[in-house]
Amino acid sequence: MIGAHVIVGYSGDPGGRDALALGSAITRVTGGELTIATIYPPGSPGLAVEAQANLAHAAEELGQAPAEYLTFESRGAGRGLSVLASRIRADLVVVGSAGGGQPGRIAIGSTSDHLLHLSSEAVMLAPAGYLPPIEPVxxxxxxxxxxxxxxxxxxxxxxxxxxxxxxxxxxxxxxxxxxxxxxxxxxxxxxxxxxxxxxxxxxxxxxxxxxxxxxxxxxxxxxxxxxxxxxxxxxxxxxxxxxxxxxxxxxxxxxxxxxxxxxx
Incomplete structure (x- = not known):
């Protein structure tokens, strides 16, 4: 079943936080592994440091929930998540809605667009502002x-x-x-x-x-x-x-x- 190993594409924006909440909720239900990943472009030491800071914020939000935190260098966030998901054998990639979209709906950005056309793993997208329930119904x-x-x-x-x-x-x-x-x-x-x-x-x-x-x-x-x-x-x-x-x-x-x- 999907959810044995979930990777969340995290960024320090509302879409990233929505994805984090949804990915965490999925693994609570399935009992699967959870990996939080932030992608940064090559040749950008400052953005690499920012990626680490983003993961520290993600860890604060998750609290005691067990998870692995990874940064990964790639020319595109979607491509990076797809490659990383394959390497760690995740079966589900979770991302949030792109900024500027309608609340409660999914807006497609460059990251999700790449995943929706090339990912080897299942892709889950969270609507903007989505609050996951304790269990799916x-x-x-x-x-x-x-x-x-x-x-x-x-x-x-x-x-x-x-x-x-x-x-x-x-x-x-x-x-x-x-x-x-x-x-x-x-x-x-x-x-x-x-x-x-x-x-x-x-x-x-x-x-x-x-x-x-x-x-x-x-x-x-x-x-x-x-x-x-x-x-x-x-x-x-x-x-x-x-x-x-x-x-x-x-x-x-x-x-x-x-x-x-x-x-x-």
Missing amino acids: RLTLAYVHRPQCDAAVERVAQAALRLGVPLRLITLDLRTEDQGRLRDDLALAVRLAWESTGIEAESEVAEGHDVAAALTDIEWLPGELLVCAASEDAQPHRVFLGELAMKVLRASSCPVTVLPRGFS
């Missing part, structure tokens, strides 16, 4: 009838079973598709979840004239986690988020996890 998978999503149904169902939380499968009806076919696809996905894990998944069709409207058409619980599968265009064992999924991510009011292609 439900996992929701954004479902489209295609192989990557079918594989994700089984993986997310296993995670929900292990966490002891409900599983919900949603699909978006943007008034351009046959809703009967969408519901049939969802029914097959619900059956797949049952056959693979024995879990009875909920299912909903979210209707709206665009993605943001569709997501507000259905209920979101405090402590909900939304999962998206990688695009069919992703390289094997890489994250690559398609246009529709990117819109879902930006409109989400809860943390979003993106699985790499072929995630197991």
Whole structure:
């Protein structure tokens, strides 16, 4: 299950603090390892010292929570986090929302953009100002009838079973598709979840004239986690988020996890 080893991309801004809180909450639930990392550019001794100071602030915020603290030199924060995650065998990279975004929503910056198109590990993004609950209350998978999503149904169902939380499968009806076919696809996905894990998944069709409207058409619980599968265009064992999924991510009011292609 995702969360055996979580790496948090930390910076001394609100997005970094949101990521820290979320990453810490995930490992409390999973019992996994937690690594806090700050990336700094090469040839910048002053920024290397600042990175160490950022980690000291992170340690103060976490208090007694067990964690490893690392600085890492890289020309880009996203690339650095991805390389470091592979080296320490983390299975989840957690980052916060970029500055200047809407409160309660996810804004994509250069770090998260890199991760969402090239990471070998699952990526989780925290909305701006997000306060994680003590425990998750439900996992929701954004479902489209295609192989990557079918594989994700089984993986997310296993995670929900292990966490002891409900599983919900949603699909978006943007008034351009046959809703009967969408519901049939969802029914097959619900059956797949049952056959693979024995879990009875909920299912909903979210209707709206665009993605943001569709997501507000259905209920979101405090402590909900939304999962998206990688695009069919992703390289094997890489994250690559398609246009529709990117819109879902930006409109989400809860943390979003993106699985790499072929995630197991």
